[in-house]
Each structure stands twice: as structure tokens, then as C-alpha cells.
Amino acid sequence: xxxxELVVLGQDAEPAACCSPMVREPLxxxxxxxxxxxxxALADPVRLRLLSLIASxxxxxxxxxxxxxxxxxxxxxxxxHLKVLREAGLVGSERRGTWVYYRAVPGxxxxxxxxxxxxxxxxxxxxx
Amino acid sequence: xxxxELVVLGQDAEPAACCSPMVREPLxxxxxxxxxxxxxALADPVRLRLLSLIASxxxxxxxxxxxxxxxxxxxxxxxxHLKVLREAGLVGSERRGTWVYYRAVPGxxxxxxxxxxxxxxxxxxxxx
DNA sequence: GCGTTGCATCGACATCCGTCAATACAACAG
DNA sequence: CTGTTGTATTGACGGATGTCGATGCAACGC
Numbered sequence: 001x002x003x004x005e006l007v008v009l010g011q012d013a014e015p016a017a018c019c020s021p022m023v024r025e026p027l028x029x030x031x032x033x034x035x036x037x038x039x040x041a042l043a044d045p046v047r048l049r050l051l052s053l054i055a056s057x058x059x060x061x062x063x064x065x066x067x068x069x070x071x072x073x074x075x076x077x078x079x080x081h082l083k084v085l086r087e088a089g090l091v092g093s094e095r096r097g098t099w100v101y102y103r104a105v106p107g108x109x110x111x112x113x114x115x116x117x118x119x120x121x122x123x124x125x126x127x128x
Numbered sequence: 129x130x131x132x133e134l135v136v137l138g139q140d141a142e143p144a145a146c147c148s149p150m151v152r153e154p155l156x157x158x159x160x161x162x163x164x165x166x167x168x169a170l171a172d173p174v175r176l177r178l179l180s181l182i183a184s185x186x187x188x189x190x191x192x193x194x195x196x197x198x199x200x201x202x203x204x205x206x207x208x209h210l211k212v213l214r215e216a217g218l219v220g221s222e223r224r225g226t227w228v229y230y231r232a233v234p235g236x237x238x239x240x241x242x243x244x245x246x247x248x249x250x251x252x253x254x255x256x
Numbered sequence: 257g258c259g260t261t262g263c264a265t266c267g268a269c270a271t272c273c274g275t276c277a278a279t280a281c282a283a284c285a286g
Numbered sequence: 287c288t289g290t291t292g293t294a295t296t297g298a299c300g301g302a303t304g305t306c307g308a309t310g311c312a313a314c315g316c
Contacts, residue, residue: 022180023232032173032180039176043168044274045160048150052160055151064293077275079294084273098283098292104151106246113244116237172304192263205305207264212303226262226313 021117038112041088046071047081054091055104064100149245166240169216174199175209182219183232192228 027035042048053070054062064082068075082102085091090109091102155163170176181198182190192210196203210230213219218237219230 023183027180032176040171043171045164048160052150052155116241
């Protein structure tokens with residue numbers, strides 16, 4: 001793992017590709033599979049808390065060493081959860097010597113947020 | 129089931145109770161359990177598509193009879209998924225004679241959307 | 257009341273998933 | 287190279303979940 005896995009900025013350009021609010025039009029099956037995978041990554045309390053710890057951490061990133069303490073689960077479990085988040089595209093990681101740092105992927109969060117948003121001018125099902 | 133289960137409007141008042149953006153501060157454990165449950169309900173492609181069908185349906189609601197056709201799964205599976213969505217608080221239902229109508233709960237979606245939002249003036253970890 | 261339609265529930269099954277102890281791998285210092 | 291620290295992976299285990307056919311329940315018309 002000599003190359004950085006930390007995502008390049010520019011992810012922000014991606015949200016529009018898939019996810020206008022779901023209340024506006026039905027999701028297609030392919031998008032749904034992709035999105036369900038991301039929601040599945042969020043569907044565990046420990047992972048939610050990990051993500052929020054990472055995302056809100058000073059400097060916008062957190063070292064695994066900052067993440068193994070606050071939970072009542074073992075280190076391998078934390079690693080496993082981080083892997084799930086990483087593979088879902090919600091976080092990126094970068095090794096700096098012994099230490100591994102994780103950072104949230106803003107574009108991915110924004111994508112999900114946009115999907116769930118209620119359009120301001122319309123309510124569900126109200127023609128926009 | 130003679131009383132309506134369709135949620136009363138006013139749910140919009142609730143999002144603020146829990147979910148400012150997770151990138152702003154770490155989630156507490158109790159909130160994480162509650163939110164993970166909702167994300168779990170979204171963590172299945174069929175359920176995502178069901179929710180989007182319901183939410184985008186004309187009139188803001190859909191009858192189960194509108195929902196059993198578009199998927200390659202059986203009617204009991206659709207019912208099961210609708211139950212999961214309902215129990216997660218993402219949809220409400222109302223029986224009208226033989227027909228049962230489902231409607232998305234805007235407040236619940238807005239709550240999740242707000243949780244995942246990236247604050248406009250700050251990026252993850254940037255002091256606001 | 258009976259037959260029909262719509263929808264929910266039940267029970268079984270195969271698959272998936274969170275957790276852990278043990279272990280492997282990466283990086284570093286001496 | 288060895289020992290140490292940090293982190294990821296492995297394999298086992300018990301529990302959770304999506305799916306189905308069968309069935310039960312709700313509502314309706316006759």
C-alpha cells in the first residue's frame with residue numbers, strides 16, 4: 001500500500017450524475033443497488049459513529065488510533081467497519097508510516113443527502 | 129385497523145431534535161442506533177425503489193396495488209418490505225376499504241438528509 | 257353467509273453480517 | 287535482522303435478513 005488511497009477532490013462533481021431527490025422520480029434498479037450498498041454501510045450504529053467521528057474530526061481526518069478507543073468493540077471490529085465504509089466509498093484512507101488516516105468523502109455524503117432531500121418548492125408527489 | 133396510520137403533518141418539526149450534519153459533531157450512541165435503523169430500512173434495493181415509487185407517486189401516495197407490479201419479487205415480499213419501511217418510520221399507511229395506501233414521511237427523509245448534508249460554509253472538519 | 261379480491265403474516269430456508277481471538281502484514285527504531 | 291507498535295485479515299460463530307409458498311385477515315359485493 002504505497003500509493004495513497006485518499007480520494008482526490010472533485011467528487012463533488014459526481015452527485016448530479018445519479019441522485020436528484022427520490023421524491024421526484026422513481027429510482028432505477030441499477031442506481032438502487034449502488035445506493036443500497038452505501039446505505040447498508042451506514043446501517044450499523046458503530047459505523048455511523050465512526051463516520052461522524054472521522055468527518056467531524058479536527059483537520060477533517062482521523063487516525064485509526066483515534067477511533068479504536070471510543071467504542072466497546074475490539075480493534076479488528078473497528079478495522080472491519082472501516083473497511084466496509086471504505087468499500088462503500090464513504091471514506092478514504094491514507095497510510096503515513098505506521099499510522100493510517102481516514103477521511104470522509106464529501107461527495108458521497110452529498111449524493112445521499114441530495115437523494116433524500118425534500119425539494120423546497122414541492123412536497124412528495126406534488127408536481128414541481 | 130380501523131384507525132388511520134397515516135402520519136399527521138408536523139413531522140417537519142422533528143428533524144432539528146436530532147440531526148445536524150454528522151460532519152459537524154460526533155453522533156451519540158443512542159442517536160446512532162435510531163438512525164442506523166432507518167438506514168437499514170434503506171439498505172435494500174427493492175425497499176429503496178419502493179420508497180421512491182411511493183414518494184414520487186402522483187398525489188404523494190401509492191396503493192400497494194401500484195407497488196406489487198414493478199418488481200421481480202412476490203407480493204408477500206413487497207408487504208414485508210413495506211412493513212420494514214413503516215416500522216422504520218419512513219412511510220405511513222392508510223387503509224381505504226380493500227386498498228392500502230402508503231405515503232412517505234417527509235420529516236424522516238429530511239432528518240436523514242440533514243444528517244448527511246455538508247454544511248455550505250464549512251467542509252468536513254473545518255471549524256465553522 | 258359465501259365467494260372474491262387485496263394485503264399482511266407465518267414458517268422455513270439460504271444467505272448475509274457483526275463480533276471476536278488469533279494471526280498476518282506494514283512500518284519503524286535500534 | 288529483531289523487536290515493537292499499529293492496523294488489516296482470517297476463520298468461526300451466533301444472530302439477522304430477504305425470499306417464497308401457504309395461509310390468515312380485512313373489506314366488499316351479492
